[in-house]
Amino acid sequence: MSLLALDTRASLRPPAPVPRPEPLGPIALFKVLRNNSLETWTRAHFEQPIVTGGLLIAEVAVVSDPAAIRRVLIENVGNYRKDSLQRRMLSAVLRDGLLIAEAEQWRMQRRTLAPLFAKRSVMSFASEMARAADALVSRWRGYGEDCTLDVAAEVTQVTLDVLERTIFSDGLGGDPEDVRTSMRTYFDTIGRIDPFDLLGLPDFVPRLSHRKVRPTLRFFDASVDSIIAARRRRLAEDPSSVPRDILTLLLEAQDPETGQGMSEAEVRANVITFIAAGHETTANAITWSIFLLSHSPEWSERVAAEAEREIGRPAEDLSGRLAQTRAVVEEAIRLYPPLVAISRAAIEPDELAGRPINRGSMVVIAPYVLHRHRLLWQQPDFFDPGRFLGSARGRIDRFAYIPFGAGPRGCIGSAFALQEATIVLASIIRDFRLELAPGHTVWPVHRVTLRPRGGLPMRVRSRA
Ligand code: HEM
Numbered sequence: 001m002s003l004l005a006l007d008t009r010a011s012l013r014p015p016a017p018v019p020r021p022e023p024l025g026p027i028a029l030f031k032v033l034r035n036n037s038l039e040t041w042t043r044a045h046f047e048q049p050i051v052t053g054g055l056l057i058a059e060v061a062v063v064s065d066p067a068a069i070r071r072v073l074i075e076n077v078g079n080y081r082k083d084s085l086q087r088r089m090l091s092a093v094l095r096d097g098l099l100i101a102e103a104e105q106w107r108m109q110r111r112t113l114a115p116l117f118a119k120r121s122v123m124s125f126a127s128e129m130a131r132a133a134d135a136l137v138s139r140w141r142g143y144g145e146d147c148t149l150d151v152a153a154e155v156t157q158v159t160l161d162v163l164e165r166t167i168f169s170d171g172l173g174g175d176p177e178d179v180r181t182s183m184r185t186y187f188d189t190i191g192r193i194d195p196f197d198l199l200g201l202p203d204f205v206p207r208l209s210h211r212k213v214r215p216t217l218r219f220f221d222a223s224v225d226s227i228i229a230a231r232r233r234r235l236a237e238d239p240s241s242v243p244r245d246i247l248t249l250l251l252e253a254q255d256p257e258t259g260q261g262m263s264e265a266e267v268r269a270n271v272i273t274f275i276a277a278g279h280e281t282t283a284n285a286i287t288w289s290i291f292l293l294s295h296s297p298e299w300s301e302r303v304a305a306e307a308e309r310e311i312g313r314p315a316e317d318l319s320g321r322l323a324q325t326r327a328v329v330e331e332a333i334r335l336y337p338p339l340v341a342i343s344r345a346a347i348e349p350d351e352l353a354g355r356p357i358n359r360g361s362m363v364v365i366a367p368y369v370l371h372r373h374r375l376l377w378q379q380p381d382f383f384d385p386g387r388f389l390g391s392a393r394g395r396i397d398r399f400a401y402i403p404f405g406a407g408p409r410g411c412i413g414s415a416f417a418l419q420e421a422t423i424v425l426a427s428i429i430r431d432f433r434l435e436l437a438p439g440h441t442v443w444p445v446h447r448v449t450l451r452p453r454g455g456l457p458m459r460v461r462s463r464a
Contacts, residue, residue: 012295012383014335015442016372019043023053036453037340037446038368045369046380050353058345059361064370065353066399072344072352072363073399073407080344080363082409096265097273098412112253112262113270113412116246122415124244127315128165129420132158133427140432140460148437150455151290155424156283160184162420163275169245173227182220187276224268246274278413280449281338285421286428287456289332291442292383293425294434294458299328299385304463307430319419325426327385329418333403335383337367338449342405367403368450376400434458 020042024032032040044051049065063069072080081102094100098109115121136158143149160183164172172179227247234242235251242248250267254260262270293300302324310321319326342365350357357363372380376397386392404411411417428434436442437457445453 011379012292013381014292014295014383016335016381016444017041019046035445038444038450041366041369045366046372047374049375050355052355059358060364061352061355061357061361062364062366062369063352064366064373064376066376066397068352069365069370069399069402069406071350072365073342073402073405073409076350077407077409079347079350081347082344094269094273094276096263097269099273099277108255108258108260109262109266109270110408110412111257112255113250116249116253117412117416119415121249122419123316125162125166125416126318126419126423128169129162129423130311130315130318130427132161132165133424135161136424137427137431141462143460146459146461148457148459151434151458151460152283152287152452152456155286155290156280158424159279159283159286159420160275162282162424163279165245167246167271167274168227169243169247173223173230179220179223182216182223183275185216186220187279221268224271228264228267228271247271274413277411278417280451282417282420284336284338284449284451285329285333285417286424287452288336288450289329289421289425290428290434290458291436291452291456292332292335293328293429294436296383299324299383300429300433303328303426303429307426311426311430315423319422322422322426323389324385325429326418326422327388329421329425330388330403331383331385334371334387334401335381336444336450337371337403339403339405340368340446340450341366342402365402370400370402373400431463433461433463435461 017036017039020040023029023042024040029040042051045062045064050061050063050068052059052061063072082100096105098106098113101109136154140147140149140154160180164180228251231242231247232251235248250262250270253262293303306322306324310318313321344363344365346357346359346361346363349359352363370376374380377400387396399406402410404414404417435458437459440454440457442456443453444450
């Protein structure tokens with residue numbers, strides 16, 4: 001795999017594997033898939049609307065035709081269910097949460113949870129996001145002039161902090177540091193692909209990667225349960241005394257059609273789902289944005305100037321006023337979509353982009369491929385946030401850019417994530433100049449989410 005040039009003079013072409021001229025054979029494919037699925041894509045994937053082939057377990061169609069994507073995710077959505085590998089990898093912990101639920105349980109939860117992530121509710125979280133960003137900026141200032149930090153790890157801490165502040169705004173209970181530590185272990189563990197999952201062993205077979213950390217996982221589960229129980233008690237005693245955070249909204253949420261609330265198991269599964277689905281994805285969006293800006297003096301200055309002008313004014317509609325910063329985030333998740341691929345299994349035969357799809361076939365919609373597709377984008381491998389500004393934005397096909405998926409199972413947290421990434425990025429760039437640590441090479445790898453291999457060590461200097 002060779003590295004694409006990182007050309008900072010006129011336009012920036014950030015690092016990415018060069019598509020293979022030919023597909024890999026089955027054994028090599030399995031190996032590369034496990035290491036870094038990005039290195040398996042072939043030229044055909046980036047040039048053709050649909051590429052079909054066989055994997056060891058099923059027929060696979062990789063679809064990059066906007067009309068076909070609309071068909072899978074919206075028009076014929078009932079014919080495509082989340083496939084079993086995806087469900088197995090995530091389901092043990094997140095069972096009963098929105099990401100995994102199916103059929104009536106999913107429909108009821110989605111209706112019930114939609115208001116939590118509606119525009120007004122998300123805007124009400126902006127000041128907590130700004131506070132979390134301020135806490136990071138102060139911490140970095142405390143490290144002194146000119147230090148080297150792993151920006152990927154630092155930013156993951158902010159996204160956990162944002163979730164902690166917006167879900168449990170009155171704290172994590174007795175021993176917050178212990179809960180935080182167990183939470184990090186929890187998401188490091190469930191975020192890894194266990195070889196048993198690839199082999200397809202059922203859930204009751206204990207996963208090796210979980211054994212050592214099982215007590216920590218139990219501690220985190222118990223902590224979440226006791227925070228929920230305490231909040232429920234306070235809500236019953238004196239509803240006016242409790243904060244209007246995501247936990248309260250979850251406990252009060254009612255299905256608009258039936259008036260029913262969520263069970264204890266569903267509340268807990270959704271708290272964990274929001275943290276699982278929301279922290280690493282958003283952290284990657286911010287991390288890649290910082291990396292790209294560090295190679296683009298022009299956009300770095302634009303973001304710094306915008307941040308200087310806008311931060312400090314009322315936080316509620318801050319992200320709306322940070323249009324240039326937001327365009328950088330949107331371009332970063334075009335080039336490096338945190339979720340590389342969305343997969344579904346066809347229940348009945350169908351036809352996509354002129355090709356027959358058999359019952360049981362796996363349909364893959366890969367934002368990573370789609371967002372760099374030769375038929376859909378000009379200079380697809382180059383960094384240009386201008387695509388997302390003004391009238392240029394209107395020219396992007398709705399189904400050519402889907403970092404958050406689309407349709408009824410699209411990301412419920414997209415507005416939350418974009419607002420958070422925009423605020424955090426602006427706060428960092430306003431105060432600091434960042435430069436890749438000398439000798440470090442950045443390379444995108446797919447490990448559940450798309451991240452830079454080995455983190456992102458950067459030299460951080462104060463702008464002042
Ligand atoms: C940049 C950050 C994020 C990205 C790129 C992202 C991406 C996605 C994508 C692509 C899907 C659809 C998956 C599919 O169709 O198979 C999804 C679903 C979901 N996301 Fe996000 N997400 C992000 C942040 C968040 C945040 C912050 C939250 C919550 C706080 C969240 C919660 C969820 C949930 C619950 C679902 C499942 C929705 C359903 O099935 O009804 N995500 N996300």
